[in-house]
Amino acid sequence: MIYIIDHKDSFTHNIVHQFSKFDKQVECENFNNINIKKLNRADVLVLSPGPGSPINYPETSKIYNKFKKRKKIIGICLGFQQILFNENGKIIKQNKIYHGFQSSVKVTSNDSLFKKNKEFKVGRYHSLKLKEPFFSNNFEITMRCKISNVAMAIENQTDQIYGFQFHPESFLTENGNLLIKKILSA
Amino acid sequence: MKKNNYLEKLYNSKKPFIIYKVNGGYDLYTDFSKKFFLNNKNINNFFNKIEKIKDKNKFLNMYIGFFGYEILCNLNNIKIPKQKNLRFPKSIFYKPETRIQIRKNITIKSTHKNYDQLFGKKVFNPNKILSPFKINIDINKYKDIFNKFSQKIKEGQTYQIKICTKYKNKSLIDPVNLFWKLMKTNAAPESFMIRDKNFSIVSCSPETLIEKKGNKIKTKPIAGTLRKTYKTNLRTALSFFKNNIKETKEHNMIVDMERSDLSKICKPGSVKLSKIKYVEEYKHLYHYVTKIEGKVKKNINIKGIIVAMMPGGSVIGCPKISTLNLLNLQEKESRNIFTGSFGFIKFNGDMRFNIIIRSILNYKNISEISVASGVVVDSTPIHEFKENYIKAKSLIDLYR
Numbered sequence: 001m002i003y004i005i006d007h008k009d010s011f012t013h014n015i016v017h018q019f020s021k022f023d024k025q026v027e028c029e030n031f032n033n034i035n036i037k038k039l040n041r042a043d044v045l046v047l048s049p050g051p052g053s054p055i056n057y058p059e060t061s062k063i064y065n066k067f068k069k070r071k072k073i074i075g076i077c078l079g080f081q082q083i084l085f086n087e088n089g090k091i092i093k094q095n096k097i098y099h100g101f102q103s104s105v106k107v108t109s110n111d112s113l114f115k116k117n118k119e120f121k122v123g124r125y126h127s128l129k130l131k132e133p134f135f136s137n138n139f140e141i142t143m144r145c146k147i148s149n150v151a152m153a154i155e156n157q158t159d160q161i162y163g164f165q166f167h168p169e170s171f172l173t174e175n176g177n178l179l180i181k182k183i184l185s186a
Numbered sequence: 187m188k189k190n191n192y193l194e195k196l197y198n199s200k201k202p203f204i205i206y207k208v209n210g211g212y213d214l215y216t217d218f219s220k221k222f223f224l225n226n227k228n229i230n231n232f233f234n235k236i237e238k239i240k241d242k243n244k245f246l247n248m249y250i251g252f253f254g255y256e257i258l259c260n261l262n263n264i265k266i267p268k269q270k271n272l273r274f275p276k277s278i279f280y281k282p283e284t285r286i287q288i289r290k291n292i293t294i295k296s297t298h299k300n301y302d303q304l305f306g307k308k309v310f311n312p313n314k315i316l317s318p319f320k321i322n323i324d325i326n327k328y329k330d331i332f333n334k335f336s337q338k339i340k341e342g343q344t345y346q347i348k349i350c351t352k353y354k355n356k357s358l359i360d361p362v363n364l365f366w367k368l369m370k371t372n373a374a375p376e377s378f379m380i381r382d383k384n385f386s387i388v389s390c391s392p393e394t395l396i397e398k399k400g401n402k403i404k405t406k407p408i409a410g411t412l413r414k415t416y417k418t419n420l421r422t423a424l425s426f427f428k429n430n431i432k433e434t435k436e437h438n439m440i441v442d443m444e445r446s447d448l449s450k451i452c453k454p455g456s457v458k459l460s461k462i463k464y465v466e467e468y469k470h471l472y473h474y475v476t477k478i479e480g481k482v483k484k485n486i487n488i489k490g491i492i493v494a495m496m497p498g499g500s501v502i503g504c505p506k507i508s509t510l511n512l513l514n515l516q517e518k519e520s521r522n523i524f525t526g527s528f529g530f531i532k533f534n535g536d537m538r539f540n541i542i543i544r545s546i547l548n549y550k551n552i553s554e555i556s557v558a559s560g561v562v563v564d565s566t567p568i569h570e571f572k573e574n575y576i577k578a579k580s581l582i583d584l585y586r
Contacts, residue, residue: 010442013447
């Protein structure tokens with residue numbers, strides 16, 4: 001079962017439908033209205049996009065830290081930042097903001113589930129980004145924006161934690177389903 | 187428009203009626219046997235009652251009317267702080283008994299046998315302008331709000347937000363006269379008018395929010411408007427939108443948001459972009475449009491559909507909930523009908539609703555025209571302020 005924590009975003013149900021392609025049971029609830037029983041039962045935890053910054057969602061941070069290493073965790077946009085924030089990363093404002101923007105990303109790491117140097121187009125909706133350099137045990141930045149070099153994906157294969165700064169569920173993202181499929185079967 | 191005895195008599199009476207644009211003409215509804223004033227207390231009951239009606243497909247088994255902005259926020263559990271308001275009803279729905287199809291020919295069908303004698307006293311409804319139009323937010327105030335919202339975008343609280351400005355005058359209007367005048371210049375696909383005893387609404391809304399037949403549901407968000415000139419055509423309009431990064435980004439955002447709203451109520455995998463980023467041509471402008479459709483899940487009721495889709499995202503901003511909260515904290519005056527929805531619910535669950543924009547509300551001898559345009563990363567306050575005026579102007583011009 002996949003449990004999606006919604007941060008009251010307007011893209012979350014695209015994610016619900018995307019994950020429904022790979023699992024018959026997908027549950028989605030608001031971050032301030034979590035059903036602990038369901039959450040406990042889930043194999044995969046998804047942190048949704050949403051407005052604001054990770055620091056605005058202490059409830060989600062608690063859940064992340066509780067279930068880290070116990071469940072596969074996938075973060076998207078704000079969810080991606082939420083993971084980094086809890087791994088001592090700093091989330092800062094960008095000079096150039098991307099909302100509804102399609103840009104190219106590139107796989108930059110050998111240790112990724114995805115093939116190194118592969119390039120594809122993705123949809124972006126973010127005001128904030130990860131401050132670099134960023135180091136954390138077992139975490140690796142695996143994709144970057146081709147032009148600005150901003151971190152676009154992280155993978156921690158040891159603890160099965162993954163995140164995308166872009167939106168795999170957006171109609172602007174090529175092969176979004178494939179990305180999710182690979183992570184779910186990893 | 188062809189002269190017709192019945193319509194002449196109706197227009198010159200005090201009788202309430204509604205006109206709704208359809209493909210190839212207009213449907214006029216009148217002889218209302220029921221009228222519901224909806225509020226937070228009775229709205230659930232209203233939805234439940236429709237679900238329970240047994241005779242679902244009888245002629246005119248439908249309610250037609252509107253949801254104002256406030257009641258739609260409330261349905262989404264969003265409270266609006268105290269605002270200046272005219273005490274205009276939050277939502278009204280009517281049960282019609284007579285329908286007049288205005289096409290090449292006029293066809294009247296009614297549940298009343300003597301429908302052509304139900305007019306009452308003949309009256310004359312003049313247009314009278316008692317004071318000039320005034321705007322509620324001047325350019326300096328507008329700039330302040332704009333900068334405040336730009337800051338919210340940089341912080342990621344919202345990705346796109348639409349500032350609403352309002353033009354008001356004191357006037358008596360004949361909505362029939364204004365509506366047909368407007369239809370000559372801009373017969374937009376979601377146009378409608380309501381004439382009731384103490385208020386009227388005249389609108390040339392272009393935007394379809396919900397079109398539902400059986401379990402098929404469609405929405406057709408508009409994001410992107412270009413004014414026509416002698417140099418433009420469909421092809422140049424499309425390349426303008428495609429090459430304009432700001433318009434493209436705004437449009438993309440709305441498409442993903444509407445996909446998500448539909449996904450709340452549709453079967454997984456059924457939500458599809460059926461026609462993506464194309465241009466619709468109107469008399470004075472071009473719109474950048476995408477059609478999205480899906481199949482409604484079995485356990486979803488009428489209320490579920492309304493709450494998932496309304497208020498229509500393209501005129502609010504994104505993400506919807508946090509953006510609505512930012513707007514409600516900012517706005518000192520009630521939006522009334524603006525960015526609400528007008529349309530009908532058939533007792534069999536089919537429905538059609540628009541987004542109420544480009545409209546005049548006349549109530550207590552005040553006409554108000556609300557308009558909104560978007561703050562995104564790369565917009566400027568002066569451009570958007572002017573954009574608002576252009577949107578209001580075609581309606582203001584009707585008063586000349």
